[in-house]
Amino acid sequence: MKRVRLTVAYDGTNYSGWQTQANSVAVQDVLNRHLSELLGETIETIGASRTDAGVHALGNIAVFDTNHRMPAEKISYALNTRLPEDIRIQKSEEVPLDFHPLCVKSVKTYEYKILNRKMPLPTMRHYAHFTYVPLDVGKMRAAAQYLIGEHDFKSFCGAGAQVKTTVRRVLDIQIKKEGDLITILVTGEGFLYNMVRIIAGTLMEVGKDSYPPEHVREILAACDRETAGPTAPARGLTLVQIQYE
Amino acid sequence: MKRVRLTVAYDGTNYSGWQTQANSVAVQDVLNRHLSELLGETIETIGASRTDAGVHALGNIAVFDTNHRMPAEKISYALNTRLPEDIRIQKSEEVPLDFHPLCVKSVKTYEYKILNRKMPLPTMRHYAHFTYVPLDVGKMRAAAQYLIGEHDFKSFCGAGAQVKTTVRRVLDIQIKKEGDLITILVTGEGFLYNMVRIIAGTLMEVGKDSYPPEHVREILAACDRETAGPTAPARGLTLVQIQYE
Numbered sequence: 261m262k263r264v265r266l267t268v269a270y271d272g273t274n275y276s277g278w279q280t281q282a283n284s285v286a287v288q289d290v291l292n293r294h295l296s297e298l299l300g301e302t303i304e305t306i307g308a309s310r311t312d313a314g315v316h317a318l319g320n321i322a323v324f325d326t327n328h329r330m331p332a333e334k335i336s337y338a339l340n341t342r343l344p345e346d347i348r349i350q351k352s353e354e355v356p357l358d359f360h361p362l363c364v365k366s367v368k369t370y371e372y373k374i375l376n377r378k379m380p381l382p383t384m385r386h387y388a389h390f391t392y393v394p395l396d397v398g399k400m401r402a403a404a405q406y407l408i409g410e411h412d413f414k415s416f417c418g419a420g421a422q423v424k425t426t427v428r429r430v431l432d433i434q435i436k437k438e439g440d441l442i443t444i445l446v447t448g449e450g451f452l453y454n455m456v457r458i459i460a461g462t463l464m465e466v467g468k469d470s471y472p473p474e475h476v477r478e479i480l481a482a483c484d485r486e487t488a489g490p491t492a493p494a495r496g497l498t499l500v501q502i503q504y505e
Numbered sequence: 506m507k508r509v510r511l512t513v514a515y516d517g518t519n520y521s522g523w524q525t526q527a528n529s530v531a532v533q534d535v536l537n538r539h540l541s542e543l544l545g546e547t548i549e550t551i552g553a554s555r556t557d558a559g560v561h562a563l564g565n566i567a568v569f570d571t572n573h574r575m576p577a578e579k580i581s582y583a584l585n586t587r588l589p590e591d592i593r594i595q596k597s598e599e600v601p602l603d604f605h606p607l608c609v610k611s612v613k614t615y616e617y618k619i620l621n622r623k624m625p626l627p628t629m630r631h632y633a634h635f636t637y638v639p640l641d642v643g644k645m646r647a648a649a650q651y652l653i654g655e656h657d658f659k660s661f662c663g664a665g666a667q668v669k670t671t672v673r674r675v676l677d678i679q680i681k682k683e684g685d686l687i688t689i690l691v692t693g694e695g696f697l698y699n700m701v702r703i704i705a706g707t708l709m710e711v712g713k714d715s716y717p718p719e720h721v722r723e724i725l726a727a728c729d730r731e732t733a734g735p736t737a738p739a740r741g742l743t744l745v746q747i748q749y750e
Binding site for chain 1: 514515516561563581585590591592593594595596623624625626627628630631632743
């Protein structure tokens with residue numbers, strides 16, 4: 261038996277998210293079904309990040325065990341010929357049998373894209389949040405500085421999350437502006453439910469001058485979800501990569 | 506009565522192209538229907554470019570006449586609330602009654618996107634042509650130089666085109682490479698049927714070393730479609746803008 265790690269890219273538009281749920285199709289369902297058919301065994305993948313409905317990935321991680329003789333490196337190519345066009349394996353590789361994507365320490369990078377112009381662009385509609393309200397990127401960058409480091413991110417945690425602690429470490433936040441596209445890149449060792457989308461929603465409030473950059477410090481200190489900005493829509497979010505130690 | 510010019514952006518993925526055709530939905534059909542409903546008159550737009558099925562636009566031009574009192578500038582906003590998400594008016598403006606999008610001299614800019622990496626990216630599947638064969642952008646740029654200027658582009662004209670002359674003037678071709686995305690920007694005063702896609706297909710052949718850049722001169726001289734590269738797939742093509750004199 262060997263353990264195989266897949267790096268998975270997908271367009272989340274037509275899925276209920278990564279994780280199997282009743283009455284809807286998840287990325288994981290499609291992956292499990294095609295892997296099982298390819299390898300002639302019942303395959304159940306374990307994912308590293310349970311992205312929400314509509315959220316995209318360039319590099320989510322899935323792990324599974326198989327007795328099949330196919331070399332791990334070949335599985336990506338064989339699987340891609342079977343998968344629908346909105347899911348593509350970027351890499352497949354053998355990992356030690358004790359590698360578990362949820363137990364090994366990792367650094368995740370997400371990007372949140374905002375299209376900030378007068379009129380929406382149809383070709384971007386599934387991949388960026390659109391707003392015509394001009395955003396001040398300088399103020400957004402200033403606000404982001406307060407979020408870098410280890411903090412209690414309770415104000416940035418979506419309802420329904422069951423976690424022991426809401427303390428997380430954000431390693432970096434970079435905000436790029438190319439033409440009318442603003443990209444917020446967030447890197448961290450772990451994220452709470454909807455944390456990146458609430459960070460994006462809060463930075464957009466700062467960009468719109470709803471409150472000054474320094475107010476983000478007070479939002480953090482309040483430890484109250486009501487004080488932060490809205491959860492930005494899923495379509496703007498992409499899981500870029502997960503790096504393991 | 507007034508004449509109104511619309512600048513129209515659309516995602517061509519789910520349409521049979523710009524022009525009304527039997528048994529399929531065209532961008533123009535959707536536009537005419539919603540304009541007619543909005544203005545309470547039967548509106549028939551005239552388009553500047555009949556983009557093919559799957560081809561996108563950031564700025565196609567459509568013109569129509571109306572007796573409605575709504576200011577031309579307001580029509581974009583009113584129409585966008587009715588249109589499906591894959592069509593968005595970027596601008597609406599009044600033009601002289603003798604303005605005709607096919608009779609006034611114009612400069613069109615198209616871009617052809619190629620995703621050149623080992624594995625396809627699902628989020629780009631409708632907006633770039635994917636190839637894993639490494640392309641030599643330097644050679645593509647050298648080849649493009651032979652196409653700039655006034656030439657008989659018969660070798661770059663798709664079958665079925667009925668035109669008086671196949672002589673056209675290409676004003677500029679720029680090839681950008683950002684990461685694994687190659688963008689070919691072609692600007693010209695007029696294009697033959699499938700011309701930009703055949704230029705892209707031919708430049709890709711050069712990029713793959715099927716023939717040297719200088720061979721493009723011979724392709725032009727042959728005046729024979731068989732000598733040029735294949736017609737690159739529609740999904741990679743976007744009509745960026747049309748500038749009128």
